Amino acid sequence: MNPVKFAFTVDDVALKDFSSVEGFLELLDFLKNQQIPGTFFVVPFNQDIPLFERPDWVAALKKALSEGHELQLHGLRHEAFEWGIPPDFIMAYEHRERERLEREREAIEGAFTVTAFKEKLAQGIAIFTRVLGYRPTGFRSPYASLHPNLFQALAECGFSYDSSLIVNPKGWRYIMKDYTPGITWNKDVLPRPWEYRPGLVEIPIMAEYAWFLKEADVEKQYQLIKEDLDKISESGGTMVPVCHVGPITGVNRAGLKVYERLLDYARQKGNVLFCTLSDCLENKTDLNGS
Ligand SMILES: [Zn+2]
Numbered sequence: 001m002n003p004v005k006f007a008f009t010v011d012d013v014a015l016k017d018f019s020s021v022e023g024f025l026e027l028l029d030f031l032k033n034q035q036i037p038g039t040f041f042v043v044p045f046n047q048d049i050p051l052f053e054r055p056d057w058v059a060a061l062k063k064a065l066s067e068g069h070e071l072q073l074h075g076l077r078h079e080a081f082e083w084g085i086p087p088d089f090i091m092a093y094e095h096r097e098r099e100r101l102e103r104e105r106e107a108i109e110g111a112f113t114v115t116a117f118k119e120k121l122a123q124g125i126a127i128f129t130r131v132l133g134y135r136p137t138g139f140r141s142p143y144a145s146l147h148p149n150l151f152q153a154l155a156e157c158g159f160s161y162d163s164s165l166i167v168n169p170k171g172w173r174y175i176m177k178d179y180t181p182g183i184t185w186n187k188d189v190l191p192r193p194w195e196y197r198p199g200l201v202e203i204p205i206m207a208e209y210a211w212f213l214k215e216a217d218v219e220k221q222y223q224l225i226k227e228d229l230d231k232i233s234e235s236g237g238t239m240v241p242v243c244h245v246g247p248i249t250g251v252n253r254a255g256l257k258v259y260e261r262l263l264d265y266a267r268q269k270g271n272v273l274f275c276t277l278s279d280c281l282e283n284k285t286d287l288n289g290s
Pocket residue numbers: 011012074078141142143
């Protein structure tokens with residue numbers, strides 16, 4: 001049986017209020033201790049400040065690259081309707097955005113053109129390239145908001161993969177402290193990479209498991225992520241959890257215990273290959289199969 005590929009992914013890098021340089025460096029230390037690579041999704045613009053005007057962040061990102069991690073693009077300004085409409089299980093707790101959508105749906109949806117997406121991608125690519133010296137090839141949408149035209153724009157802008165579709169919505173229910181049983185994986189999203197359209201592979205996210213946790217939450221979250229890893233191991237596929245810098249570091253570092261336990265478990269279990277998301281693309285024979 002092929003090994004289960006496991007990609008540790010982190011969102012909201014350099015996003016104000018959700019990500020500090022200290023928290024980011026804490027995650028780099030964690031990954032160094034665990035000896036696994038991470039895939040980090042970086043926000044190019046913070047309100048009106050582009051990444052290249054934030055030297056502390058530029059230095060931290062270059063450190064991550066030198067330690068073997070992958071850095072890719074996380075939208076442009078990290079707005080809810082930047083790349084489509086977020087799924088219901090995310091909109092459920094975004095009250096302000098929900099009200100805005102009710103008021104302005106027509107104008108919001110009217111902006112989802114291939115041309116508009118390509119213009120925003122070009123801005124993100126330009127900032128990213130200026131700061132890090134290469135074009136991003138991977139994309140993750142803020143708020144998991146998606147639109148079919150975005151996939152076309154990504155392909156036309158030379159991206160190799162998107163990683164925004166979500167397999168298990170339970171993680172977001174847990175964020176709302178809703179532990180109702182019976183919520184299942186999204187049947188329309190395969191827990192493995194597949195060629196979404198020619199030249200563009202989708203590598204779905206499994207779930208978020210460590211959002212502002214307290215010590216008392218660790219066991220419940222560990223059981224959820226362990227269950228998902230076990231299911232992937234049985235059915236074949238790729239394990240792509242997502243976490244966010246601020247909600248898992250500093251005073252919120254209880255969330256890292258979920259991963260410490262899971263990584264120990266995965267190593268004991270064996271047959272798990274820790275890799276970046278780009279590594280998941282390398283062996284194309286894995287696409288559409290286990
Ligand atoms: Zn985000």
